[in-house]
Amino acid sequence: MTAYEKVMAARDAKKLTAVDYIAHMFSDSFIELHGDRRFADDKAIVAGLAMLYDTPLTVIGIEKGRNTKERMERNFGQAQPEGYRKALRLMKQAEKFRRPVLCLVDTSGAYPGIGAEERGQGQAIAENLMEMMTLKTPILTILIGEGGSGGALALAVSDEVWMMENAVYSVISPEGCASILWKDSSKAPEAAEALKMTAQDLFNLGVVERIIRQPKAEDAAMFESLKMLIGRTLEKNLSLSPDELTEQRYQRFRKIGTAHLQP
């Protein structure tokens, strides 16, 4: 597959969304928790508590919706400041109870609208980046579709970041990049190559730790092995002291790209 074909696959309306993953992995143990306690409940972000075997988790997902009606309700998975603040509220709650956090990311980006700007989209994302870096409980992020820029990163300052084999993660959409740089959005396929946004590219750059084979809805065994992998990773990080954990997270981001620094 070319990079742009992967972009298309990541955007495919038929692929599994965050609520599908939650249903397949946690079935009926999931209890959804709503709202940022400040302004509203952003339905682009679905969050709550679930049991991973016998360990309670905080699960936070960006949800695009599975049909037109849902997609409208979920704002096509473009979160507003309230969504990021809801996520942070629940991460802080997880920290209090030393409960690991699992984030499932699938978004074309944070919502670029008037209301979102008025209510501090930039500030909301910035606060998540800061607070997640020192959150004293394990955080694992899995990119299950699109990872669109700051809107994805706001749930991905984690101990490890994994990607589905056909997920993408980028600072800008290939269409946006092509239209800004080359004044021609039809050059998106070239931009997709240049941006190095596929799971394999990002693994090579040290931005993600693991590439996961895309599970299919009917494939219970694959979800089971994904659950075991998540469990093992969170368990390993739970065994670290809070200081060791946050130091490891800081160093993870500290070293990305530094091999190329000159002088």
Next chain:
Amino acid sequence: MDFFAFVKPKNELESAPDAKQNVPFIPEEMWVKCPKCNTLLLTTDMEENLNVCTHCGHHFRMNTKQRIALFADADTFVERDGEMTSTNILDFPGYDQKLEKARQSGNESVICGVCRIGGVRTVLCVMDAGFMMGSMGTVTGEKITRAFEFATEERLPVVVCSVSGGARMQEGILSLMQMAKTSGAVKRHSDAGLLYITVLTDPTTGGVTASFAMEGDIILAEPNTLVAFAGPRVIEQTMRQKLPRDFQTSEFVMQKGFIDAVVSRDKLKETVARLLKMHGYKEAAQ
């Protein structure tokens, strides 16, 4: 018959005076037109007035040299990591040429160092609109991160003067990662109980707004500064929404609750110096 006689120039002395000839010759760089009030200003007058229009108070952009001179006490600024500069890590088409052109302005889109502000030893980072519109690449993020780490070690306050079009897309995901890295360094500095003041200048947008620019203990901005995550063009194009008047100006963003104070340029240094002292930072021995 001379068919073209009527278009032939007449005798020089007879010709109507050309309006242009009555304007005294002024070299281009000697004057500048204020984009807000259209007044023609002598460049020297404008520069003496801190790059502010003497007529309407419009704040022109400053280069890094002017910006450092605005904040740092005379001859106190010592640059750190000044020789670091970006490379084309991803082999992105056209990036090498863009970097080469940008280097006419400086080595990178931010200059970091230590100086005194009103006598107080302070880490100062000044972004450079002349270097690829202040976009944040790996080196930008690294320099800012090192500046905060140094400040944390030395227990110094930090002042960051932001101007940025956002993340540098020619560095792909690595530019996005700078948002996390710089935020982490700001958080450690903050957790050490140290003061961070941001000064937002026109324009501050995208990934810089969504990271260190909005993470100050105190966030100041110059008047009529564009402060946005998604800039006005992005919103108009992707959402087809008509924007309210004065949307995303620093005054508007302050009214919405995200900026502590809008401070005109002539008061900026004094304000920052007072804030530093109010947080217990003392004037260093000369």
